[in-house]
Amino acid sequence: MCALAHVFEEAGIATVGISIVRGQAVKSHPPRMLHCDFPLGRPLGRPNDPVFQTRVLDAAFALLPRTDVPVLEDFDVSITDDADAPLTCQLPPRHDPSLPAAVDEAIAMRPAYNRQLGRDGATTNVVRMGGPDRVPDLVAAFVRIADGALWDDAGLDPKKLGAAALDIRAYYEEAAIALADHIPAARQAESWFFRSTETGKLLRAVQKIIRDADGPREAWFRLVPVGQPPP
């Protein structure tokens, strides 16, 4: 992002940016940056809070007249993630004990996922591997790895395990918004998924299996965020 600021200014377009990794802004010294100590993924700070978001934009645009560049100022509010306070919400009842627990759980999440997607302003990040209809099949592939199948023989291209994990996680996290009936603080839904659900625990276990077997990094790296503790 900082490189783009340099390019645009050279081309005669004034820029102001929101920084969320301060070290990179310091090193690249773009002309005008407002550093916001907000959760990664939420550079405007608070979802569904237009007043707060506008305050951030006002502070950013206030830097535009500055020509004593580089300018790097800090926004006066900090927000930290709540990964250590996982979301608490009731899991929907499962229906088919003949299915692996994680697959049955994923199927049971679908009504909540659909409710969230129907809300005003909602979008979905379940877009890489065939959409929400495919999620139970993706979970089943991870179950096969946990049950002893090789990661390149579980029904998914090993290069796509990361994309599959992102889709599965997004499906659960978006369902969690509806289950909790509010937007969780940053990473609360992530921690709920990886620590409280069958499928989240499955992904952590599969990541460990592939890493312990010296599997390729591309097969395990994106399965679990680095901030989540090992199983």
Added chain:
Amino acid sequence: MSSDAIVRRGVDDIDAFDFESTPCTVAPPLAQARVAIVTTAGLRDDGVGSWSDGQGFVVLDGAARSLTLAHVSPNFDRVGVAADLNVVYPVDRLAEMAAAGTIGSVAPRHLSFMGAQLDHTMTTMRLDTGPAAAKLLRDDGVDVVLLTPV
């Protein structure tokens, strides 16, 4: 240490391209400026969920709201943007600011790049796709770019 602190500790010290100086374009008065968003969140408005454009960019129609987040990293919160696109891409906030006269106008198109590039020299972005993006923005009469990460 928070999860974000762990991630930031890993990326704060990643090499960055050494720009020898900092260019500066004088902005027009904000109330007269046409503003575009350029995000590095890897947003797309074509329904595609993966990013295959390297250091290239995609054009986002200003009216589009059904965007997908094609960013590859698992290491940031995705719930906020799923609930409210504006927490990454504040297009509705800019429209409100234009209606209030705070900014002059909102550009008809915005741009999306992918952050977290492994090539810290950013050669393609600096010399090719970045200048092409600047030309597109100038053609749209853009005076000011708001840069947002994810």
